Amino acid sequence: MTLTANTVLSPADFLTHWQGHRALTRRVIEAFPEEQLFTFTPAPPMRPFGEMAVELYFVGEMTLTGLSTGQWPEPDWASGPRDKATLLGAWDTLTQRLEAELPGVQAEVFSRVHHLPWGAMPGWVAAIYAVDNEIHHRGQGYVYLRALGIEPPTFYER
Amino acid sequence: MTLTANTVLSPADFLTHWQGHRALTRRVIEAFPEEQLFTFTPAPPMRPFGEMAVELYFVGEMTLTGLSTGQWPEPDWASGPRDKATLLGAWDTLTQRLEAELPGVQAEVFSRVHHLPWGAMPGWVAAIYAVDNEIHHRGQGYVYLRALGIEPPTFYER
Numbered sequence: 001m002t003l004t005a006n007t008v009l010s011p012a013d014f015l016t017h018w019q020g021h022r023a024l025t026r027r028v029i030e031a032f033p034e035e036q037l038f039t040f041t042p043a044p045p046m047r048p049f050g051e052m053a054v055e056l057y058f059v060g061e062m063t064l065t066g067l068s069t070g071q072w073p074e075p076d077w078a079s080g081p082r083d084k085a086t087l088l089g090a091w092d093t094l095t096q097r098l099e100a101e102l103p104g105v106q107a108e109v110f111s112r113v114h115h116l117p118w119g120a121m122p123g124w125v126a127a128i129y130a131v132d133n134e135i136h137h138r139g140q141g142y143v144y145l146r147a148l149g150i151e152p153p154t155f156y157e158r
Numbered sequence: 159m160t161l162t163a164n165t166v167l168s169p170a171d172f173l174t175h176w177q178g179h180r181a182l183t184r185r186v187i188e189a190f191p192e193e194q195l196f197t198f199t200p201a202p203p204m205r206p207f208g209e210m211a212v213e214l215y216f217v218g219e220m221t222l223t224g225l226s227t228g229q230w231p232e233p234d235w236a237s238g239p240r241d242k243a244t245l246l247g248a249w250d251t252l253t254q255r256l257e258a259e260l261p262g263v264q265a266e267v268f269s270r271v272h273h274l275p276w277g278a279m280p281g282w283v284a285a286i287y288a289v290d291n292e293i294h295h296r297g298q299g300y301v302y303l304r305a306l307g308i309e310p311p312t313f314y315e316r
Contacts, residue, residue, distance in 0.1 A: 135294050136294075
C-alpha cells in the first residue's frame with residue numbers, strides 16, 4: 001500500500017521555503033546603503049526598511065521558538081539591531097538555528113492551536129504568516145531601493 | 159492507529175491561504191483611484207500597480223489551469239483588463255473558479271513535477287510561488303498607496 005500524504009507543503013518543504021525567502025531578504029538588506037537602511041522612507045509614515053527587517057528577524061525567532069516549545073513570548077521590539085552589520089549577524093545566527101532546530105519540530109505542531117501575542121491560531125497559520133509578512137515588507141523594500149536608484153535582487157532567485 | 163499527515167499546509171489549507179490573500183489584494187486594487195491604477199508609479203521604472211495586478215490575475219489563472227490539467231500555457235499578458243471594473247470582474251470570476259475547481263486537484267499533483275513557461279518545478283513550488291508573487295507585488299502596492307496619501311487595507315486581515 002502506498003500512502004500519499006495529503007499535503008501541499010511538508011515540514012521539510014517549509015524549511016526550504018522559509019530559508020529561500022530569508023536568503024533573498026538578506027540580499028535586500030545588503031543592497032541598502034548603510035546610511036539609508038535605518039533612515040530612508042519614500043512614503044511617510046512608512047518605516048525605514050531596517051526597522052521592518054528587525055521586525056522580520058524578531059518574528060522569525062519568535063516563530064521558531066513558538067513551534068519548538070509552544071511558548072510565544074512577545075519580542076522586545078526596541079532591543080533589535082540598529083546597524084547593518086549587527087542585523088546581518090543576527091540574521092545569519094537565526095538562519096543556522098532554523099537549519100538545526102526546525103527539523104526537530106513534529107508535523108502535528110503545525111495543526112495544533114498556538115497562542116501568539118496577537119491571537120490564537122493553528123501552527124501552520126503562524127508559520128506561514130511569518131513568511132508572508134517577510135515577503136510583504138521585503139516587497140516594500142524593493143520600492144524603497146528603486147526610489148534610491150538601486151536595482152533590487154531578482155525576486156525569483158532564492 | 160492514528161496517522162498524522164506529514165504536512166504544514168494541506169490542499170484545503172492552501173485554498174484558504176490563497177483566497178485570503180486574493181481577498182486582500184482585491185481590497186488593495188479597490189483602494190487605488192481609477193485614474194492612478196494603471197498610470198502611477200512612485201519609483202520608475204517600476205510598473206503601475208494595475209499592471210502588476212493583471213500579472214497576478216494571469217498567474218493565478220495559469221496556476222489553477224496547470225494544477226487542474228498539467229498544462230501551463232503562457233498567458234497572453236497584453237490581453238489583460240485595462241480598467242478597474244474589468245480587472246475586479248475578472249478577479250471575482252477567478253475567485254469563484256478557485257473555490258469550485260481547486261478542491262478537485264489531487265494532493266499528489268503538488269509533489270509531481272510541472273513544466274511552467276519559466277522552468278520545471280514541483281507543483282507545490284509553482285502553487286506557493288503564485289501566492290508569494292502576489293504578496294510581493296501587493297506589498298509594493300502598499301507603498302504606492304502611501305505615496306498617494308492613501309491608507310492601505312490592514313495586512314493581517316484576510
